Amino acid sequence: MHSASSRDTLHLLLLTHKQNDAEDLVSLLRNSGRATRAHMVSSLEDFKVQIQEKTWDLILAEPKAQDIDPKELFKQIKRLDKDLPVIILAEDVDPMQLEFYLKLGACDVVPEDESNLLSMVIQRELGNLNSRRILRTTQVKLRDAERRCQSLLESSKDAITYIHDGMHIYANQAYLDLFGYDNVDDLEGMPVMDMVASSDQENLKQSLKSFLMAGGNVDLKYSGLKTDASEFPLTMSLSSATYADESCTQIVIRAKSNNSDLEAKLKDISSRDLLTGLYNKPHFMNSLESAVDRAVLKGNIGAAMYINIDRYGKIKSQVGINNTDSVLCSVANYLKSAINKEDTLARIGEDVFAWVRPNINAEEALAAAEKFRDGIEHLVIDANSQTVTITASIGVALINDSCSDPRDILQRSHQAADAVRHDEGHEKGNGTHLFVAREEAPDNSENGIEKQVLEALKAGSFNLLFQPLINLKGDEQEHYETLLRMPQSDGEEVSAGDFLNGFTISEDLKRKIDRWVILHSTKLLSEHRQQNLKTRLFVNLSAASLMDKTLASWIGVALNAAKLDKNSVIFQFNEEDATKFLTQAQEFTANLKANNYACSLSRFGCSLKPFQTLKHLSLDYVKVDGSFTHELNKPESLATLKQVLAELHEQGLKTIVPLVESASAVASLWQLGTHFIQGYYVQPPQAGMAYNFSDDGE
Incomplete structure (x- = not known):
């Protein structure tokens, strides 16, 4: 579900019979590349409160879930006049059922076990919603622009008129004054030909015809004709325009200037390459x-x-x-x-x-x-x-x-x-x-991607990138996160999140990839620590590694081989995997903690009950989901993040906020007390650990 707006946070309302069903839907969307924040509706009253007080993007609803009649669902949406698409998830879909829900106002009805079809329908409806929102915003901006343009036209010293089929449809006061007319009504129905001397009318007619064919910007020099039949020289500048929703031609007659020749020369020079x-x-x-x-x-x-x-x-x-x-x-x-x-x-x-x-x-x-x-x-x-x-x-x-x-x-x-x-x-x-738009590479299918991953693993052709984390509270330690990329034949790279979550890769292969990352990143860290002993590295692990009972002891061997101490590497996995495999995650973090290794939980805060998951894990760091950063400018989201960070700090956990891309975001996060920030504002991922931490006043 990758699109131009895939980085935007998806605010999702879920109406399901079971919480596990809701968690699966959130996982489906996040695995397809969308930052997702969801709420599971518990009752009709809860639904009324949610759609009245907050802005949501989509509703996924199972019929009669939480004892809510579908008719009541759509009644509340219509009552509040919300542009809120609803997709019904049904056990079986027949034509009568489809017709029933479409008449109620649903966008579509999808069999609940068809995840690929559901992904496509969600992508379509979010695209449609985004187009409607852009249209509404554009209409507001257009009205504002039209008001400003009208004001500028009326106050302009240049004589300006709009013509359609050779007839005046608008003229400003400067145009009326130039030709000696008292009122714009006097020009109604008058052809523009009447504004020039009779000797120039045929030339003007041909020039207008040529302009309508070729377009562009054209300057024409004629003799103007005032109401008292006196003539005067003028230069008309023609350009295509739209006035009152009608395609027309704009004519501008510049106000006289004593330096008109000089201005023309300067204008020409300013548009030329001097060489x-x-x-x-x-x-x-x-x-x-x-x-x-x-x-x-x-x-x-x-x-x-x-x-x-x-x-x-x-x-x-x-x-x-x-x-x-x-x-x-x-x-x-x-x-x-x-x-x-x-x-x-x-x-x-x-x-x-x-x-x-x-x-x-x-x-x-x-x-x-x-x-x-x-x-x-x-x-x-x-x-x-x-x-x-x-x-x-x-x-x-x-x-x-x-x-x-x-x-x-x-x-x-x-x-x-x-x-x-x-x-x-x-x-x-x-x-x-x-130029022909590139089609998706034919080998980026399920089998094709797994084959590419296997080949990259055998050849050792994965790329490791490193992105720094800055401690806002001051710390002599230097921190980086390891990011994995898989190069492709067309020169592009695929991130680990895309090929591990977006495709069906075997659990065994995922474990091998994680161990490859640990081996090679710790080797590079060992070399780097010869110059700086204060560097620590976050290494990401997949869900497959959470279920690998031999990994904890293997990590010890790998770190010893790299001559690294136990606190030099922080092992990180995401909230979605922890929620889905809570027992295994609990055992894994307990084993690492017992052996004095540090653990971090990433993409935190988007599951339905995030702090409930946190209770079962032995952690040192928590990285909140990037969707919080994208919405720092929204008071409601900022308040939510403040509450999340406060609860994490009360539990003695160090917090990380990713995807920081502006100085204003840094200022907001500093006030919220977060420990670390990470993102392009600090530095994009690089091939080496070369960030100058001293520039940040640490």
Whole structure:
């Protein structure tokens, strides 16, 4: 259930007959990559209180659980007008039952033993909910933006009008004053042609027609016509716009300035790359944004191109830094000679050019890219009496109504240019490539992942990363957490949490992975402690290791072999595994404690009764779930975290808060008395233990 919002905490209401069923549902969601905070409804009154006082994302309900009639469930949701999706979990699903619950207001009915289907339905409904929330937020922002724009239009010194089908639909006061009209009603139904001299009307008509076809931004110079029939020079700036929910054309006539020529020159200079004379990146992004807007609003298509000179570093070494300007200017001059009038060409990086053209399809764009590639390859460049030939890798990304962010289009063209070197016969570049969204790797199936894990274990190709933990109370000890990554053939890495929890990996294989991590991380720690004896390491263990009765004694042998003392490693497992295998976790922590090893419980606070689990375990540290950090800005969540930390501190446990990404979060956590913080604000996971703890004033 990985998605763009998978890091957001899922607030889940559960209506089940048994607590074990509720725990299984929480485990299903957390194993699929979602931080989940759940509440098990105990009665109808409890349900009423929960939906009235808190914001929830989803309800998973078994019919008649806790003696609550499903009709009453939906009645309360409708009474409070809550946008709260409900998924019914039934023993058997037949068409009549499905129709009954859908009419009540359920999103879907899923057989309770179909966990994969349930995951897909949850993913769909959370996506739908997120889209509805984004729409509501966007509507509020749109109304605010429209109010601001209207205010700016009315107070602008520039004359501004909007036309549709050649007719005025809005004009500001400056526009009325410029042409001598008293009231906007006087312009109603009047064509814009009447605002220019008769000798310019045909030209204006053709210019408007061309603009509607090609779009972009166009400046036109005509003679304006006042109500008293006097004429005056004006420059109209045309651009596409929307007014009162209607697509139209905006015309801006700039207020007169004594330095108009100078301003025009400065504007042109500010949009140019000084070396090549091409447009610069800000101007290119504006053009790309206009192309994307036309694609989304009007269905126009287009393409963007990322032109990257191959082996530019080698060229610099060959001709010298001072002479590379000749190379760049030669490429720029060739590209200028090869483009069309409607194209925008820019230099957006030291060795990168970018191009955008409206009204072009995939085949035409690739043909244009091939033309550019061939032309660049055949350039003979003179760089300070040295003859240089070069090649380029060119990536093409299509512009259509499927993407509304110009930055994404540029990123896609960049990825396509990088992909050239992965194409057969183009290892050194000199090729073209069309961006196509990467499909999920075919071997990332259950069997495929287990095979990759086995191969990585045999080859010892796992990667170990280390992330520091900072003690807010001051401590001479230095702490890191070991994180496991599995490299894949496409260059990406999969985290241990993803491949251990998201796929069916055998218990025996999980135990072997844990022992591999212990062996290799303690070896690296031993080497590190030769420079710093104060370093300690958190090592994560899977549920399979909790049930391994021989692990405690094996750990002793491993630490002795690495010449490490017993307090140098802290063994950590998560709350979900502890809750599911409580007896084994209790025995495991007791054994480690008896042998003077430290234990930590991670992802704490999201089970239905977290402190009940805690009573049975012998622990030294507790790391709360990252969902608490994500919601520090919410008073309700901050109060909950404060209460959780206070109870943990009363029990003499050291607390850790992960996923800290801002200074404001550090300030809040310091006030709450947490012992350790961890996250990208401190440092992302690194390949070695190289964090400078002295910078934190410890």
